[in-house]
Amino acid sequence: MPDSYSRRNFLKLSAALAVGGAAASLPGKAQAMGQKPGPDLGPATYVKGYCPFCQVRCTYHAEVRGGKIQQIIGDKGNRWTGGSMCPKGLSIVELMDSPHRLTEPMLKQADGSWKRISYAEAVALTAQKMRETLDKHGEKAGDRMGMLMPLWDCRESEMAALITLGMAGCVHTMPPGETCVSTAANMLNLMSGTSNPTTTVDQLTKAKVILLWGANLCELYPAYSRWLPMAKEKGAKILYVDPRRTRTSDWADIQLRPKPGTDGALVLGVIRFLLENQLLDEEKARELVPELDLLREDASAYTPEKVQELTGIAPAELEGFARAIAASDRTIVWFGGSVCRYTNGIPTVRGIILLQGITGNMIGEGRGVLTMHSGKPGGEHEFVEAMAGHVKAAKMNFRRLRLAMDKKRLDILFLNSSYRRYPDANGVRKSIQKVPFVVHCGFFMTPEAEVSHLFVPMTFGPESSGSGYGNEKEAVWRDKIVEAPGSCVPAWKFYGDVGKALFGEKYPYFDSPEAMYDKFCEIVPSWKGLSRKRVAASPDGLVWPIYEENGPELLGCTFREGKLGTADGTMVVKDRVFGRITWTPPKGSPYAKGSKPEFPLVFTQGKVVWHWQHTLTNYAPSLAQFSRGRVVSVHPETAKQCGVKDGDRVFLETPTGRLEAVAEVTSRVLPGTVFTPSHFCPDTPLDANRSEPVNSIVPNSWDRISCQHNGVGCRLVKA
Amino acid sequence: MSRYVMAIDSGRCINCKACIVACQQRNKVPGGKSRNWVREIDDESRKSGVSVQPGACMHCDHPVCVFACPTGATYKGPDGAVEVDKDRCIGCGSCIKACPYGARFKNDVTGTADKCDYCREHSAPGQIPACVAVCTTHCRVFGDADDPDSDVAKILASRKKVYVAAKDCDTRPTLTYLDATTPTDWPQAVDSPTPIKLMEYASTGVKWTAGAALAGVIGVFFKQLVLPSDREHGHTDEHQDKGGNA
Structure with missing residues (x-):
């Protein structure tokens, strides 16, 4: 160290300080408290x-x-x-990746506990139980087995299950639609000759009027909501019929809010108004509806005043609505599952389809009927028959299957979906408990798993390959994306392995969904052009049917020859089975004759964006973050009459049972009605999604086709 | 240089909240936290009875979060985005308290402040923000406002621009609502935390002291450069040198 600074020393020191200062001023890494750097997961x-x-x-x-x-x-x-x-x-x-997911097969023990078993043991046990039933009951053994559909992962799984059960002589496979949309699908088939939507969604942009009858699109099919602004930008007017003010209401030019379960009276009122005021070309209307005079008779009682009395819709509102329909020569009606979730749904659906018929809106561009019951492509039965041999027609619906359970005439139940979808859900559970062997293919410890004897863990879609289908009747394909955890298997493998164990070499075993899909296309003519390669290459699949290899997709109106698919190309007003178009209040409704005055409110339930069915989505925290738990929406006037305030804990009671809930006082529901979301689960660890089944308080009501969930009388009592 | 902004047409929002989940998934947002939102208020003037207002960090031009940050980790980037440099963030929470929109939260995994960054950190090249891509009705539009061909520039040019900013706290947000949105004055000025307030006073003194010290150092530097100590005391030095050599 020099005694004094020379210029050289000074410059050296300055340079050193500058370099040191610059180095010190560079940002350091990981300064934050508690930072945990994530692992490097590699390329995507x-x-x-x-x-x-x-x-x-x-x-x-x-x-x-x-x-x-x-x-x-x-x-x-x-x-x-x-x-x-x-x-x-x-x-x-x-x-x-849920920590609550079950990934190993389990067998229930005599004391109610579960014992972990291997997948091979689960297959062998199932095959053994089926063999015992076959040996004991011979040709009638099939009637002692049943299955609740759907299977979640892919279409090939459904097919494998149908083949295995079909070879065992069992045809009692209960479609989920029985609990919601089968009535609509069947009536559409009766009236038009197809149970699928009669047009494709892209046609909305070609319509002048879109009539959403109970179709709360923004809540149920959010991804389709984009078509509403697109259609409006092209000039379409949107009419919406729904008792509630919903997300979809904001897109509507006109919304009518009839009392729940009175849609049938409203449609008859509209038909009467059009006929009375000569707003129809009757000659043209008769081309599709030759029995127009019978329809006139059926509608004659539904004057605007009568409609107001029944539905609560004022005559001026009815007129505006009817005139908007009359003014359009290109109308698409989209009806939701809700129109047929009352016991009077059959005439309601028929009336809406007839309205489309008499206004000339069934055939052609920008016309037709869209539904919310999926567009299932055909060919399934042809394929299953080709694989399993002749398969009898189903003889039971769930109502009869439940009776068989109660009478102990069912030995095996494959419980692949929620039993809580059926009305009187607690009663259904008791019926299932009478079945000696219940297999549940599932994911979580739901009430369905609890009530079963054997639990087999399934793969989620991305863990296996396979095809699916959607609302446009489009087939889609996915490859396997990730490995499944533990012993989870796709349902096609489980049912295939059970079939192979039962029938040996006779069983048409497919070792992959690819092999089954390719065979399907080979056997079913309408799938010739839907090769796996072609479907997989498309970003959204291909619309069925395509009869030729590389043939074009057929979009738009189903009736390409200008004629309905019914036997004579017309719509029936007086049907041999379903009779005329007559409206009565829903069974158990406070509007019905002999109703119980102690249950003065109308009960309704429905889907909300955060739930899909009663099981899987209840286990997703990302959905639970929006769920508000079991709420019951009630109008301020009604709440006042019941002595209930917003946020109060209440009991929602029907003659069948009661649920605890939180009251939401809102003008979004009509006075005299209540609404509660359908799909909770009592066993989910997520508080916001936990509740007893809503259908435990719904009486076991059915129309001629499917069970019914709405419209019964109820009351609110402060808890 | 690009100028990124987001425009939102509240009237098109169906309140499905897919934007929230898509963002959480894309950006690995820890459970219970969210970088964006959809506000709901009862509104009898709407047919649904509800007004909805999607939102996220407003990427303000007068960002109070930036002023509140003691380390310079939060800054307004040259392309318009307000960003958090996680390497500089000490997770003190000052910016979180300062933001009147509640757009920030502490990420328990990284330990740093977290907020909308237009999905920059977790996107593949060319990907638009997750909330924009997932929206069914295209109520969120994102892009370079200075590129006249961009969707966002076109929509901003053709629609009335509305900002959500309280009178007592105009942070000059760049997130732009189209035509109308409700409410427009919900954020409130937020009191800075006490340590930050004290730092404001202390920093003035520190600045003056540091400035005086720096001026002194520079003065000495030039003085030494022009007239080094050895020259000033040349005679003595020479004598000492000689003596030393002897």
Whole structure:
């Protein structure tokens, strides 16, 4: 150290300080308290898949890193969704990785506890039980087995289950539609000759009027909501019929809010108004509806005043609505499941379809009927018959199957979906408990797993390959995206392995969904042009049917020859089975004769965006973050009459039972009615999604086709 | 240089909240937290009875979060985005308290402040923000407002621009609502935390002291450069040198 600074020393020191200062001023790493750097998961790959929940069948690209799906990104090329998705579809990622997921087969012990068993043991036990029934009951053994559909992962799984059960002589496979939309599908078939939607969603942009009858599109099919602004931008007017003010209301030019369960009276009122005021070309109307005079008779009592008395719709509102319909020569009606969820749904659906018929809106561009019951492509029965031999027609619906359970005439039940979807859910549970062997293919410890004897863990869609289908009758394909945990298997494998164990070499075993899909296309003529390669290459699949290899997709109106698909190309007013178009209040309704005055309110339930069915989505935290738990919406006037305030704990009571809930006082429901979301689960660890089954308080009501959930009398009592 | 902004047409929102879940998934947002939102208020003037207002960080031009940050980790980038440099963030929470929109939260995994970054950190090249891509009715539009061909520039040019900013706290947000949105004055000015307030006073003194010290250092530097100590005391030095050599 020099005694004094020389210029050289000074410059050296200055330079050193400058360098040191610069180094010190560079930002340091990881300064934050508690920071935990994440692991490097390596490069991303993107694999195509599709959502398993609602019928829109959104397609996506899954971003995979480190063997796990990190995120799901809607496929921009999907013409139906434009790449959008709803929260339910996105939740698949966390459902797959849920800490509550069950991944090993389990057998219930005599004391009610569960014992872990191997997959091979689960298959052998199931085959053994079926063999015992076959040996004991011979040709009638099939009647002692039943299955609740759907199977979640892919169409090939449904097919494998149908083949295995079909070879055992069992045809009692209960479609989920029995609990919601079968009435609509059957009536559409009766009236038009097809149970599928009669046009495709893209036709909305060619319509002048879109009539959403009970179709709360923005709540149920969020990804389809984009078609509403697109249609409006092209000049379409949107009419909406729904007792509630919903997300969809904001898109409507006119909304009518009839009392729940009175839609049939409203449609007859509209038909009468059109006929009385010569707003129809009757000659043209008779081409599709030759029995127009019978329809006139059926509608004659429904004067605007009568309609007001029954539905609460004022005559001026009715007139405006009817005139808007009359003014359009290109109308698409989209009806929701809700129109047929009352015991009087059959004449309601028929009336709406007849309204389309007499206004000339069934055939052609920008016309037709859209539904919310999916567009199931055909060919399934042809294929199952080709594989399993002759398969009898089903003799039971669930009502009869339940009776068989109660009478102990059912030995085996394959419980693949929620029993809580049926009315009188607690009674249904007791019936299931009378079945000696119940197999549940599932994911979580739900009431369905609890009530079973054997639990077999299933794969979620991305864990196996397979095809699916959606609302446009489009077939879609996904490859396997990630490995399944533990002993989870796809349902096609479980049912295939059971079939092989039962029938040996006779069983048409497919060792992959690819092999089954290819065979399907080979056997079923309407699938010739839907090869796996072609479907997989498309961002949104291909619309069935395509009869020729590389043949074009047929979009738009189903009736391409200008004629309905019914035997004589016309619509029936007086049907041999279903009679005329007559309206009566829903069974058990406070409007019905002999109703119980102690239950003066009308009960309604329905889907909300955060739930799909009673099981899977209740386990997704990303959906639970929006759920408000079991709420009951009630109008301020009604709440006042019941002595209930917003946020009060209440009991929602019907003659069948009661549920505890939180009151939501809102003008979004009509006075005299209540609404509560349908799909909770009593066993989910997520508080916001936990509640006893809503159908435990719904009486076991059926129309001639399906069970019914809405319209019964109820009351609110402060808890 | 691009100028990124987000425009939102509240009237098109169906309140499905897919934007929230898509964002959480894309950005690995820990459970219970969210970078964006859809506000709901009862509104009898709407047919649904509810007004909805999707939102996220407003990427303000006068960002109080930036002023509240003691380390400079939060900054307004040249392309318009307000960003958090996680390497500089100490997770003190000052910016979180300062933001009147509640757009920030502490990420329990990273330990840092977290907020909308237009999905920059977790997107593949060319990907638009997750909330924009997932929206069924295209109520969110994102892009370079200075590129006249961009969707966002076109929509901003053709629609009335509405901002959500309280009178007592105009942060000059860049997130733009189209035509109308309800409510427009919900954010409230937020009191800075006491340590930050004290730092404001202390920083003035520190600045003056540091400035005076720096001026002194520079003065000495130039003085030494022009007239080093050895020259000033040349005679003595020479004598000492000689003596030393002897």
